[in-house]
Amino acid sequence: MDKTYDPHQIEQRWYARWEDENHFAPSGTGTPYSIMIPPPNVTGTLHMGHAFQDTIMDVLTRYHRMHGHNTLWQPGTDHAGIATQMVVERQLNAEGQSRHDLGREAFVERIWEWKQQSGGTITRQLRRMGASVDWSRERFTMDDGLSRAVREVFVRLFDEDLIYRGKRLVNWDPVLLTAVSDLEVVSEEEEGHIWHMRYPLTDGSGHVTVATTRPETMLGDTAVAVHPEDERFQHLIGQTVDLPLTGRRIPVIADDYVDPEFGSGCVKITPAHDFNDYAVGKRHDLEQINILTEDAHINDNAPAAYQGLDRYAARERIVADLDAQGLLAATEKHTLMVPRGDRTGAVIEPFLTDQWFVRAEPLAKPAIEAVEDGRIRFVPDNWKNTYFEWMRRIEDWCISRQIWWGHRIPAWYDDEGNIFVARDEAAAHEKARAHHGRDVSLTQDEDVLDTWFSSALWPFSTLGWPEDTDALRTFYPTSVLVTGFDIIFFWVARMIMMGMKFMDDVPFREVYIHGLVRDSEGQKMSKSKGNVLDPIDIIDGIDLESLVEKRTSGMMQPQLARKIDKATRKAFPDGIASHGTDALRFTFCSLATTGRDVVFDMGRADGYRNFCNKLWNAARYVLMNTEGEDCGVDATADVRYSVADRWIRSRLERTIEEVNRNIDAYRLDLASQALYEFIWNEYCDWYLELSKPVLQTSDDAALRRGTRQTLVRVLETVLRLAHPMIPFVTEEIWQRIAPLTGKAGPTVMREPFPVENDTLKDTAAEADVDWIQTFILGVRRIRGEMDISPNKALPVLLNKGGADDRRRLDDYGVFVSHLARLERIQWLESNDEPPEAAIALVGEMQILVPMKGLIDKDAELARLDKERAKVRKELEKTEQKLANSSFVEKAPASVVEQERQRQDDRRATLQQLDDQYARIERL
Incomplete structure (x- = not known):
């Protein structure tokens, strides 16, 4: 082995070999175990959240593969409708064109070309992380098989009246000109204003005052609401007010939605531009007046003075007009939550438009029951409450998007507006022919389906559904879903609903919810904060100037770029050192707790890089002392084990038990901690040192043979035990160590995962070595306190020891003398007066190191x-x-x-x- 551990020399070489030799494929034997990768966006790159999540899934996959399970980790990517379309549209804009110049068909073809050229970035990065997915089964949400599954689900749900088209309020991005999901809306606090407006009572008896942060929406007001028990306004219920600037009269209504303690106690109701108001409007059968165009300008439903104005220009004019008429009561600064599109940064509008919806409540009922009765288990358990809270008040799901890239809705219209939903155009014509009694012209719906619609089918569509495939029968339901808590609603719940509906079974048995990766100060990682870490940079290393350039590139605001430049230089004055994949993976494992946040600190990654080095150097020591030597592999060999040999075997069994138990419980943090403590502290720091007296000074050939055997067998077992977490370094070392134990194989990942053997647990040996360790540590503490050189041999006196202490000294004095570097050990007799000395205790026994003549006083x-x-x-x-x-x-x-x-x-x-x-x- 090379003297220095260099991960770059082994990682990509081993991954290519694993993939070429098809080691990631299911074995075809054993109990099925399957995980579906949450499909990353085809436009994406591997960020810290991906790397963390994929490490967890790979540990579980390798662990179960080594336990003999028929293991599948299913890979694939998501077409990411909006994100992908934006990427290609930006390319076209740079060429002076738009998608409308190309037309729909040519534009979609352009996206497919881009996908082939650039869409594999994240899959290449997954390989760098060591992800042992079965690449031969890789799927894409827009491939032919998954597209067929999407059409099949849509048609079946429509035929059962579980999908419908209707006019409802949705999140609308006025730049993308499409409905967007809640997940694509980022709400953050911003400084704004709140305006208090007077609405005159029609009978001339006064006015009511309402407040709003969006004055332009008053053009669409259809009521003023008060609480039914608010005595101040009982006399107004049923009256009307004159809506300023519009010439319309609107009623005063009573509704429990109003908080009488907030503001004036009167609330303007705009059903077409506010989700809460929409619900109030439904209860009171109020008119829904949309006053915005798709690009957030004032439309023809508003007074002529405001038509065509941008929403914010209209806001200024409306406020000025109200003020001029004496109807503006007050303007106050106000901190409010502003919803913005995560892709465009534009303020999202609640917008009334025709969309396709899934009736969610009938699908939610069996999905709720599946968690209630334990068919699906959340880990940690408390996340089921979050799931229940959303599912029990679920709203219909808007599934249409006004873009071109995605699964086009399989619905066709005739000239009369009749809708024909079918699996393909020919089937739609057949339905239209049956309806009209003749052939008619049909036009397909322009919209595409929400990306989450196809993702909801992922657990069974990737396995070949609607065909009854071997893979579907073998690997569905899947074993576990590994995901973040932020998409329990958007993805987890919908997969459960669709799985129950179309497979009549849960899509997974367990849902492991992990936290979100944050920086060392607990801050969310974002480009604008300049605290984003690229996992590949941690693996390969990056110099400071390249890191600064990477973090500030593309920033439009020079002031922000300078701020991030300064922060980066302060945090990483020397750039980021190369750590290798295994060190990063082990860091992630150590952070995989049950908390909401995963605080990533580069100091941990530094420590686990040292850990990989420690394991490498331990292997070099073992090889130097065992290669070409008799390691007692032959069953007939005369072998005798030292107390240190029996101790390390016993400690290994306890570590095996702990690692298995904690991985099964999804506590990778505790499993990695157990591994770290055993490898670093017990095997490397203690056992390797305890092996030296036997190998270097013992005349007992059987004892030396036993120690060599223990060195290689414990290390070989540890390599299998650690392989799921640190696959590359363990594979490289295992290939050299395994032959010394009589084993050989193409890869450690196909070897059995260690399971505990109680017969190897030795409490007596553990107690004896604990005595040895306490003795040695006591002497070392005295050296440290007295500033005595570690190389100086010390005389030691023992006092007040019992029979066990004397026996142990007789049996293990060679270990104590060697590791504590002692000149001599002598028992004080009962009548001897102890000299002035530094004292350490081993139980009741005193270790005395006489100071006289030992140091320069x-x-x-x-x-x-x-x-x-x-x-x-x-x-x-x-x-x-x-x-x-x-x-x-x-x-x-x-x-x-x-x-x-x-x-x-x-x-x-x-x-x-x-x-x-x-x-x-x-x-």
Whole structure:
């Protein structure tokens, strides 16, 4: 093996070999286990959320594959209707063209060309992350098979009156000119205004005052609402007000929706431009007046003075006109939540338009029952409450989008407006012929389906539905869905509804909900904040200038670009070092807790890069001491095991138990912690050192053989145990270690995952090695406290030990002497007076290291005096700060608490230094 671990030398080589040799495919034997990848956008690149989620899925897949399950991790990508269309439209705009210049057919062909050239970025990046998906089964939501499934579902739902076309309020993007889903709307706090307007009572007796953050919508008001029990307005219910600027009269109605404590207690109702008002309007059969065009200008339903104005220009004119007529009561600054389209940044409008909808309630009922009765289990369990909350008040689902890229709605219209829904155009003509008794001209609906519609079919459409395929029978229902909590409504719930409807079974048995990746300060990662990390940059490394360029490229605001430039240079003055894939994956595993947020800190990635190096160096030590040597693989070999051998085997079994238990419980954080502690602390730091006295000094051939056997067998087992989390380094080492244990195979991923063997657990050996470790650590602590060189051999006296201590010293003195670097060990007799010495305890036994002649007394006292003076100065500074009442009262509580902790720590440190000074002074 190379002296230095270089992940780039092995990662892509091993992945190519795994893929070429088809190791990711289902085995065809064993209990089926399947995971569907949440299909990433074909336009996308791998971000930290993808990398985190894909690491979890790959760990589960490799784990179950090694457990002998017939394992499928199904890959694929989503056509991402709006996002993909925007990419290609921008390309056309750069060429001086629009999609309308090309026409629909040519534009869609252009998108397919782009998809073939550039759409595979994220799949290449998945390979870099080590994702062991079965690429031979890769699907795309617009491929022929999935498109057929989409049409089939649409037609069946329409035939059962579960899909309909109607005029309802939707989220509307006035730049994209299409309805969008809630997931594509980002609402954030912004500074704005609230306007208080007077609506005169028709009878001339006064006015009511209403407030709004969108004055232009008053042109579409059809009522003023008050609470039915609000005594202030009981006399107004049933009267009318004159709607300013419009010449219309609108009624005063009573509705529980109104909060009498908020504002004036009177609320303007605009059913065509507000979701809550829409519901009120439905209850009271109010007129719905849409006053906006598709691009958010005022339309012909408004007074002529405002027609054609942009919504914000209309707002200014309306406010001015109200003020001129004495009808503007007040204008106040106001912080409000503004909904913007995530693609365009445009303010989203609630918009009344004809769309296609799915009747959600009938589909939701069996989907709710599937979670209630345990057929589907959420992990963590509390997320089922979020699911229930949405499902039990579910609204009909708008599934149409006014764009060209996507599954075109399989509906055709005749000249009279009759709708014929069919699987293809020929079938639509056949239905029209049956309706009219003759052939008629038909035009297909221009809209396409919401991307989430095809995604909702993903668990069964990818397996060949509506055909009854072997894959469908084998792998449906899938075993687990791994996803973030932010799409429980948009994807998880809809997959359950569609699975129950068309497969008459749940789409997955478990839903593992993970948190969202945030930066080290807990902030959401975003390009505008300049805190986005690219997982490939962490794997390969990137220099500072390239990182700055990457983070600021394309930014239109110079001030923001400068801010991000400065922040990047401060956070990464040396750029980002190369860590390799395994280090990044292990970092993600360590963060896979049950919390909502995953706080990513580069310091962790640095630590796990060192962990991979540690494993590599341990393997080099093992190979140097076992290659070409008798490792006792032959069953007839004479083998004897040291206490250290029995201890590490026992500790390995406990680690195997812990890793299996925690992966089964989706606690990858605890499983990775158990692995880390065993590999780093127990195997590398302790066992490898304990093996040296046997290999280097023992004359017992059987004992040396037992230690060599333990070295290779424990390491080989650990490599299988760690493989799902760190697949590349474990594969590279396993190929060299396995032959020494009598094993051979094309890949470690096809080897059995370790399962615990209780017969190898040895509590006596664990107790004995615990005694050895405590002894050695006690001596090392004395060295540290007394500033004694690690290379200086020490004399040690033992006092007050029992029979077990004497037995253990007789049996394991060689380990203690070697690792603690001792000159000699001597028991004090009961009547001996202990000398002035530093003391450590092993149970009741005292370890004494005599100080006389061991250190330069004057030099050590001088050093301690200097250290005490430094700590006293720091303590005085802290005490003065805490004595300052102004600081304690005005500083944040966390800062004050931090200072108090420092005070306690410095007092404790000073006490230790004083005690040490007194001991040395007595020498």
